[in-house]
Amino acid sequence: MTYKYFPHTEEDLKAMLEKVGVESLDGLYAQIPESICFKDDYDLPSEMSEMEVRQQFEALGSQNQQLTCFAGHGVYDHYTPSVIPNLLSRSEFLTSYTPYQAEISQGTLHYIFEYQSMMAELTGMDISNASMYDGTTAAAEAMMMTVAAGKKVDRVLVSETMNGKTLEVLRCYALHRGIKLEIVAMKNGVTDLNDLKTKLLEGGVAGVMVQQPNVYGIVEDFTGYADACHAQKALFVVDGVAANLAVLKTPGEWGADIAVGDGQSLGIPMQWGGPYVGYMCCTEKLIRKMPGRIVGMTRDNRGQRAFVLTLQAREQHIRRQKATSNICSNQSLMALWVTVYLSLMGKHGLKEAAEMSYAGAHYLCDELLKTGHFTLVYDQPFFNEFYVKYDGDGNQLYQRFIDAGILGGVRIGEGFLFAVTEKRTKEEIDNLVKIAAL
């Protein structure tokens, strides 16, 4: 009965069953009440050879349409250097688990330390954890962290300019956790500072969350935000797309206490929504309030520099029902993905890619405006994504893009949210504009 994943020969089975003292494999489950045993066949296809599995997946894959991507809204089509998937397929990384045994896990611990260092640099914050599931859940963790760090406060203020997908996840966590999530109004496409100040003065605010660039791609001016928050003992949280931090003013420079966001833009393929990686960074003061794994430096008993999971007293397996987060893994392999990406792109490449994305988006925007069919919904500075209104039938245009093999942005309300990365060529942009101008 041997099978490629089961090495048991008849002889092995016999010897092992004898050692265990049961007559057959069924005998191993003698303790299970008959009434709940499963005796049917599973409703599954019959076993497939590797060739058949491949055919099956290729057939399924061929039902997907490959589009030239001008969509963003939190997920971006950046280029992945070949080095990354190649290195990540090393099974010493791929097939290991959480580095509990530091002596045989220095590879993992080491790259997480590098990841933490790089994310702290990018965000301009003191420290980073070992990564989170994605940007939206990192934001939810940040929301809960502000409440846990505060004293008897349960209000969290979120700007209306936050991505709706993130807001939905925040609302879900807040409902169950008993956090009062309130929206700070938007004015001309950006957060209304006056509304924020009014809501802060009502008291009981644990944290204030904003997004940079915001959902419309607009780069907001957060001057005075951190002070307004801190005056009311609220923590200031800035959420943002990781790749943009290469050039944009950092959460640290804005005076943030916590920086969160998605790391997908650092070379992780879109793969229909995941896996990505969330980042979370904070000030040194808050380190013991931060959820998730953290890797720290230490020494081994031979005097060598070594890395280890640290500050575990914060974590769920120690605190159990007193825990303020239930996160127990990180997104380790995706953190490695980002780390290798940042190692390759380095100080200059990341900036260059961000500048290309910026230029591409502004070129596309200018060309679209020139057609006379589009107007910017908000007259505000944007980065690599922008929100425009179309004077014709939007749904029809969107379909025309699809027919031409183009994913023409994300529809938000009546408008189009277009995003451009360094991957989009001038020809692709011109082609989109040509279709839009028809």
Add this chain to the structure above:
Amino acid sequence: MNNRLYGNLIFELSRKGRKGYSLPKNRMGGYEIPSMMRRTTDAALPECDELTVVRHYTNLSLNNFGVDNGFYPLGSCTMKYNPKINEEMAALPSFLYLHPEQPTETVKGAEAVVTLLERSLCSLTGLAHFTFKPYAGAHGELTGLMTIDNYHRSHNDMGRKKVIVPDSAHGTNPASAAVCGLEVVEVKSMADGTVDVEDLKRIVSEQGTEISAMMMTNPNTLGLFEKSIPEIASLIHTCGGLMYYDGANLNPMLGTCRPGDMGFDVMHINLHKTFSTPHGGGGPGAGPVGVREGLQDFFPVVSPYHGNFSVMLRAYAYILTLGREHVKEVGSLATLNANYVKESLKDVYELPIDGLCCHEFVFDGLKDKSTGVTTMDVAKRLLDYGYHAPTIYFPLLFHESLMVEPTENESKETLDGFIAVMRRIAEEAKTTPDEVKSAPHLTPIGRVDDVLAAKHPIVTYQQLLHDKD
């Protein structure tokens, strides 16, 4: 794996002016990012050429040990073989470059994978619907509890805020309950490690109207099947609560018993355990949540899209490969392997609860406690012999817990090798205890100073540089 440490940090290999990337020429030209938007100083990322980066991470990988390196009997983690074909299918370009907000008619293949995987998981668990939004096991627990909480809220049954959790449960269970805004009530275990039904009856009679759910793994954390599960489910259902199945220990049930048939209403599955997707050094996993008919309307929005889709591709490839014929064999072979190891070692290691186990079992350290050799020492000595250590000091029911889970993929020779080494370590504990207490000796690094790391946290390279000054 190395036995000498490769210890560089990428930052230490950086040289000003080097680069490891190439980008096409910027032909959009003329668009400058305004200075008011810009950060004042560049992020101090490394500057390295491509080969330096490749060698660095290749060498780092050699400091690591994975399932492909050798036996990895980490209890409760189900470190089974991660088939290579699954990796290749997950990386097919036809799935890799789909934007999650593409219109449905352009992602028919991806949608089909979700439907087919859902149908498979329903058949395997006896439940009716799954949501794939949860990114991990713990995220699945939270999603499941939120589903249950939403269900009670929909009946305006707002007083149900208590979750019953066995005292042997993994710490994530109570932590997930807390994050969901629920209070934990612990139910006692009996001497044989299973739920004390009398204690449960007491809890239900005293607090029945406040019970939201009961969370259980079955088999439990000790690898023992909870025989009273029909009675437990009936007690909880009678008081108006729902039964939550933590899928951490689902593997031994494949082919034998389905959570839906045991009486569970809601469950999560760790695709990275039972369905062979790689653990990746601690993620990404996936924790889809299944429910009985009628509860699917209460799924919460715990993530924006379709969960960790590429993990789902891997799991589906695994299910197709095994097919209905071989999925059935998984559970009993995993169970056989665990019992074989247990029976072969119980004369030298303390087995607190004798009898048949499922996919894993727990020793309470060495039988002979006079040597002073602890479970920690045994675990570290195993590393010298080329094995990953079992899970240690969990569950908390025993002082010297050593939890072994071999999985169905391991051959008798591999198990015999492990058994021989475990016996040898038991011998060494008597003859050369210091050798064991100071282990490991043959790994890239020796035992680390955890206290130093926690007392004086250095968690970034910047802090390290600052510390040197």
